[in-house]
Every structure is written in structure tokens, then in C-alpha cells.
Amino acid sequence: MGKPNELTKAEWAVIKAVWEQEPCTAPEIQEKLLKQTGWAYSTVRTLMDRMVVKGLLKSEKIRHATLYRSAVSQAQAQRGEALYALKQAFNGALTPMVQCLIDSRNVSAAELVELEALIKAKKKTARS
């Protein structure tokens, strides 16, 4: 299970669309992304085929048409990205990274409560 290589922006756009509707065809994804990206069909198609080669998507040929599905889950991809940032930028130091996150954004009171709860929960599971 190699690390799901980090995704490029374009790849993120595609795989997000795929997650929303699996399995799917290239024209469907192109349609979905048209507004945000303006990409032509062949652009999307090329991206998707390259992503198959990379192991980010799987494709299956049904007669004439090609069906795609994701080969990495959203959770896997998210984790890959989060851990990449953690490692690269913060040298693996978790606390500074979280600190940075909550300092760099307007965090609502509700979110702070959530975060607190989450950490409490983790403490419980950790200690056992």
C-alpha cells in the first residue's frame, strides 16, 4: 500500500468529482467540472487516464464506454495530504501544526468546542 502520492490540484478536482458519483464516465466528470475549471473533454480524459496509471483511479471497459471509480478513498487522500504537510512543513511536529491551523483562520467558538471534544475523546482511547 504505497503512500497515495500527493495529488496535484487538477487531480484533486477530478477525484473529488469521482467520489461524488461512482462509478462514473469521463463525460460526466467533464460536465461536472466544466463550470469551475473550463476544461475540455480531452483534458479531463487525459487527466483521468493518467490517474489510472498512477493508481488513483480504476477504469473498466464496458463495451464502448469506460467506467471509472476511485482507487483511493477520500480518507486516504486526505490523510496523505495532511501527513505530507505535517512532515514537510512541520517536521512531524503535531502541536505546532494545529497551532498554526487555528491561528491562521477564523475559528468559530463552535469549532473550538468540537476540537476540545475530539481531543478529550482521543485521550480516552489512548489511555487504555
Place this chain on the structure above:
Amino acid sequence: MGKPNELTKAEWAVIKAVWEQEPCTAPEIQEKLLKQTGWAYSTVRTLMDRMVVKGLLKSEKIRHATLYRSAVSQAQAQRGEALYALKQAFNGALTPMVQCLIDSRNVSAAELVELEALIKAKKKTARS
């Protein structure tokens, strides 16, 4: 203040070395990175010059030699990377990202305490 574009792995390696010793010369950085990367002088030099063009480093010519310094702080670069992950992978949702981080790693009890404190502190500043 454009977003400090995300850095590539190679760029991270270079800028980290620069932060450790500013100002610095290309040969110094090459030396520093030799062990981890095996890069030749011209490789490092090319990287650094490209980073100047991108606005990641600044360079100054002192006679024959070239002195480099960072043009983005460590904090800025870290923030860029963290926010990129947040936005791209988690669609800006902070809590899930933090959740993911603490689930994907062995977090020590001490770290959990730190995190908790950090959030408490944030709550205080937020409410005012």
C-alpha cells in the same frame, strides 16, 4: 502578499537549509544538503536561482559571490502548506483535518495535553 505558492519537496529541502543559516551561499547549502540528497552544486544552484525568481529566496551579489536569504519566513511557508491541505483535502473543514491528524499518528499523552491547552488558550483570546 501573494500566497507563498506551495513548495515542492526539493524547494522545502533548500529553504530549510537556508533558514538555518542566513545569509548563505549556494556552496554552503549544497554542502549541507549533500548527505541527504546527493545533489551536485549545479543542481542546488539551479534550484536556488529558480526560487529567487519565484520569490521564495532573495539573492544579492557581493562581488563575485552570491548571497542568499529567504524571502518567506518559516511561519509563512508552514502556513501555506497547512492551509493548502486544509483547503484542498478537507474543503476548509478544520475539525476533520485535526481529527485526521490525531488519528493518523501515534499521538503521545503529552501532545494531547498540549493540544488541549492550546485550544483552551484560543478560546480565551477568541472570546473577548
Place this chain on the structure above:
DNA sequence: TGACTTCCTTTACATTTGTAGATCATACTA
């Protein structure tokens, strides 16, 4: 069954990134 519409396949090309050899200018040293 011919025309139209879709989707697929192939090919292409510019830009960015990773990596470095070769050669030129300098400065130090004997």
C-alpha cells in the same frame, strides 16, 4: 441506412520540475 451526436483515441505542445555537465571567471598560493 444515412445523418447526427457522443464518446474514444491519438498526438501534440508548452511549462515546470529534477538533475547536472561543461566551461568560464576568480581568487588564493606557492
Place this chain on the structure above:
DNA sequence: TAGTATGATCTACAAATGTAAAGGAAGTCA
């Protein structure tokens, strides 16, 4: 001052990425 070591510049080249046009094949509707 000639020779050597050191750093600078230029040029190169392959792989990855972003982006798409052009031309073929297949299914659909009249």
C-alpha cells in the same frame, strides 16, 4: 605570476503536468 581550487554561468535534457485539437468509431433517430 603561473597553477590550482572554487564558485558562477550556461546549456541541456528527461519526466511530469496542464491543456487540448483532430480524427475515428459507435450508437441513435428519422
